[in-house]
Amino acid sequence: MTADSQKAAQLLAGQAHEVARVQGRERWREVLQWVSRGQLGRRRGWTPVPELDSPWQDTVSAERDGWRQRAANLDGEFAFSVDYQLCQRCQLGWVEQPYTLPEFQGCGLASAGLAALRSEHPWLSWHTLGGHLMESKAFWSSVGAGVPGGYEQRRLCAHVRV
Numbered sequence: 001m002t003a004d005s006q007k008a009a010q011l012l013a014g015q016a017h018e019v020a021r022v023q024g025r026e027r028w029r030e031v032l033q034w035v036s037r038g039q040l041g042r043r044r045g046w047t048p049v050p051e052l053d054s055p056w057q058d059t060v061s062a063e064r065d066g067w068r069q070r071a072a073n074l075d076g077e078f079a080f081s082v083d084y085q086l087c088q089r090c091q092l093g094w095v096e097q098p099y100t101l102p103e104f105q106g107c108g109l110a111s112a113g114l115a116a117l118r119s120e121h122p123w124l125s126w127h128t129l130g131g132h133l134m135e136s137k138a139f140w141s142s143v144g145a146g147v148p149g150g151y152e153q154r155r156l157c158a159h160v161r162v
Contacts, residue, residue: 005074009107012055012074016112017119019070020054056116064096066161070113077101080109084117086124090157092149093117093124098139114143125149129156 055074061067061083071081082098095117098110118126125148132140132153144150 005103006107008074009079009104009109012072012079013108013112016056016072016109016116018054019056019058019116021058022060056113067096070117072109072113074104079104080113082110082113082117085156085160086121087157087159089159091124092154092157093121093126094129094154094156095126095151096129110139111143118147126151127154129153 055072057069057071057073059069059071061069063069064083064085067083067085069081069083072079078101080098080100083096085094085096086092095114098114100107100109114126118124126144127149128140128151130153140151144152
């Protein structure tokens with residue numbers, strides 16, 4: 001990583017609260033899934049995520065039905081992303097698979113992206129679904145310090161449809 005790209009990534013981390021959003025809800029799909037008890041209306045294959053003219057974007061997750069994705073782009077190149085899900089009733093939030101391109105790791109993108117989500121939903125306790133890999137324990141310990149829930153593993157509540 002060059003000093004310039006590191007500086008650019010650090011500046012991008014500082015803009016994490018400036019987010020462009022795409023709603024992405026498809027009411028007809030939600031109704032069809034509800035009526036068929038999840039048997040119909042599922043997405044098949046890759047679904048393109050719309051491009052927004054903003055370095056930080058909040059869109060529908062391309063990997064998980066019903067989840068959102070927070071992502072950061074640097075000079076038109078993907079730099080960081082994390083999928084997330086919220087339950088307002090239980091005051092719980094989940095994040096899954098935060099990923100930063102290796103050349104941008106250590107520049108604060110993941111910390112800034114997760115902090116922006118927490119500041120937008122300050123009443124939530126934050127968790128993950130899966131266990132943490134050995135090499136990621138230091139990351140989760142660092143970003144989870146002082147965070148309600150601490151990004152500890154927790155199953156989805158009954159209110160969240162998968």
